[in-house]
Structures are given as C-alpha cells and as structure tokens.
Amino acid sequence: MVARRGLVYGVGALRAAAHGDRSVWALHHAALANGIVPIVPAPVVAEGFRTEARRDRMEELLAGAEVEAFSEDAARRTGELAARAGTTDLTVVAVAETAARRNCAVVASRQTALRQAAGLLGHELVLYAV
C-alpha cells in the first residue's frame, strides 16, 4: 500500500453530492477539515454540469475543490491514454491520469474503466466507489 496525498473526484462524486449523498458530503467535510482540498479535473466539471440538475449543490462542493485546468499537455496525455484504454470516456481517463500524476485516491463510480486506465499508467488505483 502506498500513502496518497489527497483526493480526486470523478463524475460519480459530483453526481452523488448533487443527489445529496451524505456519505460523500461527510468525506468532503473530513478532507477540508484536515486541510486537504480535493481535485476535480475540468472535464469532470463539464460532465457534471451537463448531466446534473442540482448545479447549486455541485457549486457548494466545488467551493472547496481545486478544479484542475485541462491544459494542452493534459489533453494530449488524456487522449493518448483513452486510445490505449479503448474508451471514449475522457472524464474517466482524466481522473485516472490526475490521480496517478498527483498521487491521490479517487472518489468515483466507474470502477472498471478507472482501474483499466490506471493500470495502463502502472498506477495502483485507490478507489472509493460511490
């Protein structure tokens, strides 16, 4: 087991927060209370705002998150990894890539795809499934 430095939220975490999942909010509270600001890749925010009606709740969650910009480099890394993983879900790949690069645990729902993408990076995923 390797210790992780923080948390990365996937679309599942935003969705759970938007739906009022108290466990996700409690985990978010714990992170902040311990000085940890969870990371959310920008494509995850885009997908959350595309699919969830309770944007106010996502805004409340994101108030305590670092939305990592999707830079040109990140776009290339994500696209290449998605091709290797054989997936069109760029949000999942962006989460796995961010978690590997920043040594973070993941809170998300797409377990199989996340593990596959992380495996291609040689990264042992620490996943909290929602």
Added chain:
Amino acid sequence: MTKRSVSLADDVAKAVEAAAAEDGVSFSAWLSGAAERQLRVRQGLRGVMSWESEAGPLTAEEIAAGEARLARALSGVSGAVSGLTSRVRRRP
C-alpha cells in the same frame, strides 16, 4: 502580483524554505500556495454549511465515518462511500 512584507518566526521560515526547495518552487510561491489552499478550505467549509442548511447538519457519527474513510483512502486502502441518497435528512 501584489508584494507584501510579512514576518515569520525563524523556525517557520526555515521550514517553509525546506518545503519550497522540496517542492521545487520559490519561497513566495510556496507561501502563496499555502494561503490559497487555506482560503479554499474556508470557502469549502462554507459550501458544506450551505448544503447542510438544506439537507440538515452532518451528525457526529457521519463526520466520524467520513474521517475514517479519509484516513483509509490516504493510507492507500480502497473502499466504498455508501450511497445514502434515499436517506437524505431534511430539516423539519
């Protein structure tokens, strides 16, 4: 970029210098990042309070469970965040 003169205890300044060197950033950039992170934590806790004003406050048990999950995640142990969507507590 705004310049400010700040005073730090000697041991804090030394620790910041060491941390900045370890992270490969300047003293100023490290301090700025730490301040930014602290501000984000404050904003985030206000966001949680805003959510709680609608959904009801997190109980001591829920907070303890969140702390335990965080500790396990940071120690490298996977798990589940149980979905309690259907049990959203509401203020009377």
